[in-house]
Amino acid sequence: xxxxxxxxxxxxxxxxxxVSLSQRLARRGLDVTTLLLMPALLFVLALxxxxxxxxxxxxxxPMNANGVFGFGNYISFFSDRYVYGTIFTTLELAVPVTxxxxxxxxxxxxxxxxxxxxxxxxxxxIIPVTLGTVxxxxxxxxxxxxxxxxxxxxxxxxxxxxPVRLVHNFTxxxxxxxxxxxxxxxxxxxxxxxxIDPSLEQAASMLGAGPAARFRHILLxxxxxxxxxxxxxxxxxxxxxFPSAVLVGSxxxxxxxIAIAAYHAxxxxxxxxxxxxxxxxxxxxxxxVVAIVMKAxxxxxxxxxxxxxx
Amino acid sequence: MKIESEIAGxxxxxxxxxxxxxxxxxxxxxxxxVVVDSLGTSWFATWLPNGFTTSWYSESWSSxxxxxxxxxxxxxxxxxxxxSALLGVPAAYALARRDFPGKKLVMLLFVLPLIIPPFTYGxxxxxxLYQFGLGxxxxxxILANLMPSVPFVIFILVPFIEQIDPRVEAAARVFGAxxxxxxxxxxxxxxxxxxxxxxxxxxxxxxxxxxxxxxTAGPGNxxxxxxxxxxxxxxxxxxxxxxxxxAVIYMVTSLVCLIIALRFVDPTQIVGRSKKSAxx
Numbered sequence: 070x071x072x073x074x075x076x077x078x079x080x081x082x083x084x085x086x087x088v089s090l091s092q093r094l095a096r097r098g099l100d101v102t103t104l105l106l107m108p109a110l111l112f113v114l115a116l117x118x119x120x121x122x123x124x125x126x127x128x129x130x131p132m133n134a135n136g137v138f139g140f141g142n143y144i145s146f147f148s149d150r151y152v153y154g155t156i157f158t159t160l161e162l163a164v165p166v167t168x169x170x171x172x173x174x175x176x177x178x179x180x181x182x183x184x185x186x187x188x189x190x191x192x193x194x195i196i197p198v199t200l201g202t203v204x205x206x207x208x209x210x211x212x213x214x215x216x217x218x219x220x221x222x223x224x225x226x227x228x229x230x231x232p233v234r235l236v237h238n239f240t241x242x243x244x245x246x247x248x249x250x251x252x253x254x255x256x257x258x259x260x261x262x263x264x265i266d267p268s269l270e271q272a273a274s275m276l277g278a279g280p281a282a283r284f285r286h287i288l289l290x291x292x293x294x295x296x297x298x299x300x301x302x303x304x305x306x307x308x309x310x311f312p313s314a315v316l317v318g319s320x321x322x323x324x325x326x327i328a329i330a331a332y333h334a335x336x337x338x339x340x341x342x343x344x345x346x347x348x349x350x351x352x353x354x355x356x357x358v359v360a361i362v363m364k365a366x367x368x369x370x371x372x373x374x375x376x377x378x379x
Numbered sequence: 380m381k382i383e384s385e386i387a388g389x390x391x392x393x394x395x396x397x398x399x400x401x402x403x404x405x406x407x408x409x410x411x412x413v414v415v416d417s418l419g420t421s422w423f424a425t426w427l428p429n430g431f432t433t434s435w436y437s438e439s440w441s442s443x444x445x446x447x448x449x450x451x452x453x454x455x456x457x458x459x460x461x462x463s464a465l466l467g468v469p470a471a472y473a474l475a476r477r478d479f480p481g482k483k484l485v486m487l488l489f490v491l492p493l494i495i496p497p498f499t500y501g502x503x504x505x506x507x508l509y510q511f512g513l514g515x516x517x518x519x520x521i522l523a524n525l526m527p528s529v530p531f532v533i534f535i536l537v538p539f540i541e542q543i544d545p546r547v548e549a550a551a552r553v554f555g556a557x558x559x560x561x562x563x564x565x566x567x568x569x570x571x572x573x574x575x576x577x578x579x580x581x582x583x584x585x586x587x588x589x590x591x592x593x594x595t596a597g598p599g600n601x602x603x604x605x606x607x608x609x610x611x612x613x614x615x616x617x618x619x620x621x622x623x624x625x626a627v628i629y630m631v632t633s634l635v636c637l638i639i640a641l642r643f644v645d646p647t648q649i650v651g652r653s654k655k656s657a658x659x
Contacts, residue, residue, distance in 0.1 A: 103477045109470030109529055110485060116526045117492050117500055124503025173398065180395050192641060193403060199633045200410075201587035203608045207626050208409035210611075211416055211619075216424055218408050248406065279384070280391075301494055309496030312589055316611050328498045328590075336594075341506045352499035359494055 121352075128346035142346035152347075155327040156354060162239070162314075162326065163307035166246040170254040170303055171296060173247075178259040179288070191259070194252040205249050206316035210236055213244065241317035242324045246307050254303050261295030262288075297366030301359045308355055327351050410630070417623035439624035442617060443606060451517065452602040452632070455592070456585045458521045459528050460578050466525075467532030468574055472566075474533065475540035489530040497527070497590035505594045515597025523591040531584065532577045539573035579640040586633045603629045 094100065131141035147153050181187055197205060213219050213235035220232040235241055265288065273283045311328040318324030331351060335344025417435055419428025439445065474486070492500065504523060505514060513519035551565045592602045601609070607629050610622045 097480060099479050100477070103473050103479050105469035106473040106485065109466040109533065110488070112466050112525075112529060113488055113492070116504060116522060118488070120504040120507045121500055123507055124500070127503065127506065176391075176395055177399055180392065190399075193406075195637070195641075196410075196634070197406060199583050199587055199637045200630060201589060201604055201633070203589060203604055203611065204413070204626050204630055205409065207607070207611050207622060208413045210614075211412035211623070212405075212409045218412060218426075219405075221426065248409065251402065280388070305494055305496055309498050309590065311498065311593075312608055316608075328496070331498055331502060332594075335502050335505075341502070344502045345506070348499045348502040352495050355494070355496055355499070 124345035125349055127342050128349055130342060131346075132340050132342045142343050143350070145343075146346060146350060151325075152330055155325055155330045156350070158324065159308055159310070159326040159328075160354070162242060162246070162310065162324070163304055166243060166250060166307045167254075167300055167304045170247060170251045171258070171300060173251055174255040174258040174299075175262075175292075175296075178255060178262045179284075181259060182262050187259075191256065194255055197249050197252045198256075200249070202245060202249050202310070202313045203316070205245050206313045209241060209245055209248070209317050213241070236317045237319055239318065239323045242310065242314050245313040245317050246310060249313075250303055250306060253306070254299055257299045257302065258292075258295065261292055261299070264295075265291050293366045297362050300362050304358060304362075305355065308358070309351070327354075413623045413626050413630070417620055417627045419620065435618070435620040435624040436628075438618075439621040439628070442621060443610060443625055445603075445606075445625065445628060447599075448601060448603055448606045449628075449632070451520075451600050452586065454517065455521055455524055455600075455602055456582055459524045459585045460582060462521070462525045463528040463532045463581050464574065464578055467529045467577070468536060468570070470529075471533045471536035472540055472570075475537045476545060489533055492527050492530050493534070497588075498594075500526075501591050501594040504591070508595055514595060515600070517600045519595050520592055520600050520602070523595040524585050524588060526591065527588075528581045528585065532581060535577040535580065536570075536573055539576075540570065543569050579636070583633065583636050583640050586636055603632060 091100070128142050129138055129140065131137075131139055131145075134141050145152075181190060184190070200208075211217055215232040215234070219235065220229070223229045224232070235244065269287055269291075270283050273287050278286065309328055310326055311332065314320060314324045314326045314329060320329050327347065328351070331344050331347035334340050334347055415428065416422055418431050418433065420430040420432050422428035470489075474482070501523070504526065508514040508519040508522065513522065547569070548561060548565060551561050556565065586602070587604060589604050589608065592605045593608065596602070596605055607622075607625055610617070610625060614622065
């Protein structure tokens with residue numbers, strides 16, 4: 070409606086007597102303004118779609134078959150336990166990390182939204198996002214190491230007798246993903262939670278709903294879509310974990326994630342074909358997870374409380 | 380019954396603040412241990428280093444060639460800022476203002492780089508860049524970093540542009556404004572806050588973006604975060620303190636950007652804005 074109003078003075082005086090092609094295109098929404106899209110679109114086609122297709126083509130022409138078409142890379146990926154196991158290693162890390170981050174973020178966000186001075190807390194919590202995983206890893210090696218402050222404090226308090234091993238294993242990667250992933254989840258969820266009208270909850274409370282019932286029947290359905298989006302965005306980061314899996318994990322054993330396998334094939338064995346195949350499998354798993362989450366959240370969102378939004 | 384639920388509520392609140400406190404303590408410990416170590420002379424099995432010195436910084440600066448690395452980082456970040464503004468802003472405007480056949484497909488195309496792991500397209504992208512002779516060059520690193528930034532700018536700006544009333548532009552047209560005048564006197568002032576917010580976030584992201592630079596950079600054009608990765612990866616070749624000094628330099632660079640960013644944007648408002656516009 071508003072778009073039609075805006076276009077009217079542009080096209081009507083220009084060609085009043087005949088319905089030109091440009092005018093017919095403009096009616097469908099294709100005019101000079103739409104063309105502003107083209108540079109970005111061409112850029113994404115050239116640097117995302119073309120490389121992705123090229124990678125797919127490359128992965129179907131294995132290096133050890135002298136570049137002849139074949140599924141050799143995929144077959145060898147799924148026949149080697151050490152290689153295809155990286156999918157499960159990565160999922161075992163990424164799914165719990167993402168769930169823990171969301172499970173921590175929701176109650177904290179629900180409490181923080183009532184605060185007047187959110188700004189200081191949100192600033193502190195956003196710092197790890199900008200530090201990135203590499204700096205977090207280096208800090209963790211110092212802090213959680215056998216001689217680090219964390220172990221020293223616990224030993225001084227006699228909680229433990231000998232230092233706990235918290236880095237160079239699965240726990241290290243898990244912790245680093247929480248340190249750098251939780252603030253991101255928290256920010257997103259806080260902004261979704263702030264978007265919910267507090268009067269809905271007040272009404273439910275007045276009708277006798279306790280905190281648990283209010284969460285289950287009011288907040289959860291309204292947050293459904295936001296939680297799903299947060300899950301997807303947080304999951305990409307956890308699923309493509311690379312630097313911390315190498316630096317605070319044990320990259321040849323328990324934290325050999327799929328990104329390491331892809332990097333190893335492409336940059337250490339110089340087999341770009343195999344590297345692309347693993348990269349594409351990685352993208353495929355990611356898309357499957359996103360699809361499942363989106364389906365699940367759609368089921369949650371169709372619940373009766375969604376009607377309260379309008 | 381009522382007292383019981385009040386106690387439960389209080390315990391719940393205490394538990395939540397304890398959780399937040401525990402997180403912040405650990406975070407402080409992680410950051411502080413890097414800072415303290417970078418300033419300490421030698422630090423083994425004690426609470427604090429034996430003495431303090433700033434010499435690690437000069438050693439770190441010279442042994443990692445940090446001057447050059449910082450210049451590369453700023454060049455990459457600057458070019459990505461300009462590039463993502465030039466490509467992203469017009470596209471966001473078109474997407475916010477027009478409905479056309481295939482718009483859903485275009486949106487999907489822009490969302491994919493944000494939800495697909497950087498490694499998935501980074502490895503083929505690196506091999507494409509090497510084919511065109513751009514692999515390992517500064518241009519290649521800039522193009523690779525620009526890739527996820529353009530969709531990122533678009534997704535921040537579309538809801539922002541949607542909330543600006545299109546009748547403002549129509550009114551300017553009625554009063555005889557040409558395209559250039561419309562752009563300069565109406566659109567730029569209205570869009571500037573959103574563009575600034577998006578670009579500052581791009582800046583923070585580009586400085587921290589590891590994977591794509593890691594996959595495309597050659598030895599002479601690493602950004603700070605990749606140089607830091609290599610130094611931690613090869614730990615043991617140099618004193619841990621020099622690595623920590625470099626980490627502190629990285630931290631200060633990105634914190635300065637963050638502080639600038641927070642002057643322009645409230646991080647919790649970004650999704651809130653898009654949510655409102657998605658509702659109508």
